[in-house]
Amino acid sequence: MPKTPVTFTLNGAETGIFVDPGLNLLEALRREAGDLSPKFGCGQGTCGACTILINGEPHLSCLTLAVAAQDADISTTGGLAPGADLHPLQQAFADGFAAQCGFCTSGMLMAAKALLDRNPRPTRDEVVEAISGNLCRCTGYDPIVDAILDAAARVQGRVTA
Amino acid sequence: MTIHTGRGFACINYPIGMNLGGDPSQALVHSTPDGKFMVTLSAIDLGQGMKSVCRQIAAEALGVPIEDVYVDTADSDTGPHDMGSFASRGTHRMGNAVIRASSEARAQMMEAAAEELEVSAADLDTDGRGNIQVKGAPSKMITVADTAIAAQFKQGRTLSGRGIFLIEPSGVDWDTGEMSPVTTYAHAALVIDLTVDDETGEVEVKHINSAYEVGRALNPKLVEQQLIGGAWMGVSHALYETTEPYYPARDHLPQDFNTYLMPGPGETVPHDIAVLERPAADAPYGGKGPGEMCANPVLPAIANAVYNAVGVRVDKLPITPEKILRGLQANGGAKPGPRQPGTPQ
Amino acid sequence: MTEVQTIEQLGAAAQAQGHVLGGGTLLMRQVNYTPHQVPNILRITDPAFRQITRAGRQISIGAGVSMAQIIASSDLDFLAPAARAIGGPAIRSMATVGGNLFAPHPYGDFAVALLALGAQVQWADGRTEDIEAFLASRETSKGVVAAVLIEPPQMDALRFGKVTRTKPKGVSVMSIAVLITGVGRSVQQARVAFGAMGPAPMRSKAAEHALAGATLDATGVAAACAACVSDLAPVNDALASAWYRREVAPIHLRRLLLGEN
């Protein structure tokens, strides 16, 4: 069966891969494009570990057809840090002990980024809503919600701690 | 519609380790040429922080800063045997093995430093900041780095250690049940405040006040992570989770996280925690391992609080709105219990 | 294995064979788990498929319009509560109106709101069908839904509620949408729709009948709440039993009607 070429922008880099037509974007990013930051947790759209941004909006890569990503602008946690320094969200997650096993962290960070890009000063309820599709089995969520609020404060220069 | 408040209590102890089958862990420690230390294990970090706590334990036992220690796990070609991460054994067993391996490496380090400083090793101590000093004369000192370099390139000495910690298997006397099932016990007690909607049977957990006795909080932030996440899981077990909602019938089995229920980030419960530390005699720095036990008291405390709120005893987990509603109907409505002391208005 | 056919004109979709890809939230799960059951995917790139257009009082919502688009549309603020009830943000930026019309139990909460509104379903071949008839025969119908057509209700006339076990995202124990026409607290006419209370979203005509002429207070809605159960056909699932759903349906209908939540 012939593979289909797909080209898109991945974390700012022009990327081209060949995929089976029915392949989901999660597997395409991981196996073909080599970005291992989105994770497989269910393949059902029920855990959020594979959350990425497509054209700035949060998407579940496991439920996205890879060939439908033609010309898309894709962002993942693998590209979140601008360089050697961490992105404020990453720094806040680290400082706030907002990860244990770390498996949900990539998806959480993307869900949080989608929120802060649109709404730099979210309320706690808005943060909760933003990560409502992302499951964490370790932390009990509150440290994650706190970290996202903390990151928003950092970006705003409202660092309190 | 009436929303009833209820308060419930439970306390537990929790066994650490799995003595019944024999329970060894091993660790290796060696220094790099310039006095940084590698800890090599086959322990598993599931998120509980195995790498981090072993790193901290090794730094303490070696007497060097944590930044100078790195934990490498788990590669069966290099990491010696470990039973695994379960039964709350990780910190206790592996922590002890790491202490022993680190102590052996430390002894060699002190001998090497003694040779360089031309004093007795017994007269030396580490300052925890990367230096080895003569006791009582801290100006007479050598860095750990220089010690390692001297050991490696001058003295022909390794700074390395092997550690094992073994709990031998305990048999069971099949007539009396006499056994040594575990090594030590962690403890917990907590008070749950919740509300029950007497029309729908829905429960909302409002507050947790808890006390967890963990032996020693080796790293208070890691302990906090476990206690917060564990209490969340306890609420989840109590009110939501089941792979077989119609047990023992195998109908409508959840296949995904839409039907296997866990509370979302909108249902987290304010939780005020007190940590007690009564060191266990044979535990690493007394630490018992809080990871498993932290969920356990939440389940009965919620059941007891539901009973206190509306007079329905749900003795079969999970405590679903349906079970409460059936209980309410059987009782002819809510029968609130006595207001427990301190119940919020 | 699964093949993908891209269709640039909606009209052409009517002749194609395969599974129409909306947002992928239901179909891609099937592709991932049972790929042999999805030999052909039809991917529609016609911009009309994803557009919200207004002509007079009538609003046409393309079947490929996402829940996020609904929430963002100033013309559709009355549907925003129902759209927000679907999944988390990522699901909402993917899940489509068309997909929701076909979503099996216990999904399809958005369709419940459309049912209360009395929407018309427009097929790609030009046919239109009342949503109630559409939902009743959706298991066996063939074709591609192009859009749904609705008329905006009066301000605050559409009420939507979803009962879930977990929050903020949870799957339906039930969802309820009620469209009320009337003045103040007196009801002239009502359409009452339930989701997750049968094989597809369904109306409770008994409740509608009891509400006609009633007053929106505890006494006034009691008859409707008691009556609603007779039209419902809930089943057991992992979230709740049929018994529980029947027991609490009147409670949740009352709370929605009286704004008790």
Add this chain to the structure above:
Amino acid sequence: MSIEFRKDLFADERDDNLNEIGKPKQRQDIGGHVRGRTAYYDDHLFDGLLHMRCLRSPHHHARIRSVDSGAAERMPGVRRVVHPSDVPNNLNTLLSLIGFGKDDEQLLSDQVVRYMGEPILAIIADTEAQARAACAAVRVDWEVLPHVLDVEEAIAPAAPSVNPAYANNTFDYGPYDHVKLRFGDAQAAFAQADHIVEAEYEMSPIEQAPIETCGAIAAPETADRFVCHTGTQALFFSLGTAAKLLNIASSRLHFIGGTVGGGFGGKVDSITEPMAVLGAILTGKPVKFQWDREEEMQVGAPRGAERWRIKDGVMADGTIIARELTGFFDAGAYTRLSSYAGTKCTGHLPGPYSIPNVAANTFCVYTNRTPATAMRGFGITGVDFAIECHMDRVAEVAGIDPISLRIKNAYRDGDMKAHRRVAKNCALVESCQVAAGKAGWILGTEDMAASSMAGSTPERASIPQTALDEDGKINERRAGRTATTSPVKGTKQLPAGTHGRSHVAVPVQRPDMQIAPERVGHDDPAARGAAHAPAPVAPPVAAPLQPAAAALPAAAATPTPPRAQPAAASQPTPPASAATPPAAQAPQLQAKPYKPDEPFQRGVNRPGASRFLSGARRR
């Protein structure tokens, strides 16, 4: 959300001035987590990776009449159909590595399936989709057999037999079909009680639900070895299990793991690792075997269901004088770890309370259900739910504040526990007091004055005369000759103060494995005395070591040195001289004189040191 560290409590037992311990240090792994760079097992890329999927039983219990995989073999991308006969040593039980239980489970079942989801065949293909499609193309002729899903139905005489290794549907514990705990005489004590409180509790199966599903990738490595990247919670369990099932030298296996996306007990079973390695052996290519979420939910072993019945005898003042427990662990179709849960749990009974008469029967029962395994709180969570709900019932019946009831009955340092070991390092009372204080739950002065370090008495510290029975021998129940699952009235008496067989639980540590005492960082003053020695034998000191009538294991016939302890060890607070007892006081010991510099060894009963302690704790 708040957290406080009550350093004021037990302060004299700790050195709080350590260098690194007790400090809120950042996690070693956090940088990788937040950058998405932490490498879990599935984050190792291999060229030409093949994918393995299993064909699973749709029935609870069925015989496999025939399997036709011909069409599947010819499907595109299919590299290999793996049959049960491809598994070199196709029978195992997980705990065989520590000598616990009989081999009872196949990696791929060849004749009979015993639970819905049991794998009978695997297909390896170029893509996951191809492997899935090929599995769907295999035709199996099933002969559906009768099944049983309820633990108590399963132990009825006429129940279908689930697992041929345990034909009675119960795990074998010594001569019995259950674990017995007998301490005192619960039956006799019930007659003395003012109240009897009885109830039944049940725990549903629960999924561990880590966000990362179980899986492994195996590939041929250099030197005729196989590398296996795995999400296991137990690296050497998985390596050893793979070596055994595949009949391959462990030196040819190179297992890499240690970085796992959550486990909670669900990644101990070591199934994906041997499957992936087998795939790599059979194809010579890298093979991934990864469970999807549906498998994780319903094929992956849950925490099994439990059913508990508790009966308490309670005095008017709230003192619990007797507790009887009957428990059933639903193991599902195979043993996995459930047998261990039965013993671990029984050792935990009757909970953190000092109750002078305790009897428990704990069953590990096979049903045609997904096999159960470990989960956070393994063997304990279910019974703690039962016990603590029951304590609330008792409090209500006795008319006592629920926390006060717990403190009243709480175990204290020095108390003898029902499994015949002395309680030490207790902190239940303090935990109750602190939790109550935080919640504004006012306790009486007596409760607030209570302490885990005080309150034990010689009576509480001693082993009572115990009623024993031989009810429930293996095979008796299925033959219809056992009337009840609950503990029955004892038929013989084990004298007070008697231990059963000897149990060694001393960490064996070479002298160079010991910690410098000044660097241990804590102190347990009570541990320095002999109060925690294992056999504080109650009067009379000369109690017979081998009870005449009791059918104890043979080991009990030979007194071991620890049991023949000097009398000095019999009191909770021994005289100071106990540290160096004259040899004359222990003539039967025939041990070498105590030398302070002698290495600490197993079997050496060293005065002043608990056998529960490692060498590290002696000062």
